[in-house]
Amino acid sequence: MKPPRAANRRHLPTSPFKPPADAPPVERFAVDDQVVHDQFGLGVVIGVEDDVAVLVDFRPRRERITAPYNKMTKL
Numbered sequence: 001m002k003p004p005r006a007a008n009r010r011h012l013p014t015s016p017f018k019p020p021a022d023a024p025p026v027e028r029f030a031v032d033d034q035v036v037h038d039q040f041g042l043g044v045v046i047g048v049e050d051d052v053a054v055l056v057d058f059r060p061r062r063e064r065i066t067a068p069y070n071k072m073t074k075l
Helices: none
Strands: 034-037 042-049 053-057 062-066 072-074
Touching: none
Parallel strands: none
Antiparallel strands: 034 042, 034 072, 042 053, 053 062
16 A cells, blocks of 8 residues: 655645645653553553554453554543
8 A cells, every 4th residue: 555645745835735734743651551442442551662552451452552543542
């Protein structure tokens, strides 16, 4: 699957269209943060891999969620 071409293009200052919006900052999680995921439900962060991924215990399963964390929010 190819990335969208608009992400690779630069915005011309004379363009009548608005420049593309900046990507939102990646949310940071810490160990013992309570989170909710759209697919897995409530969980607790049990491991953090810098800004790459987090390991979450959703009881009865553990999942590694990679950044960006679109479907997961901190409670």
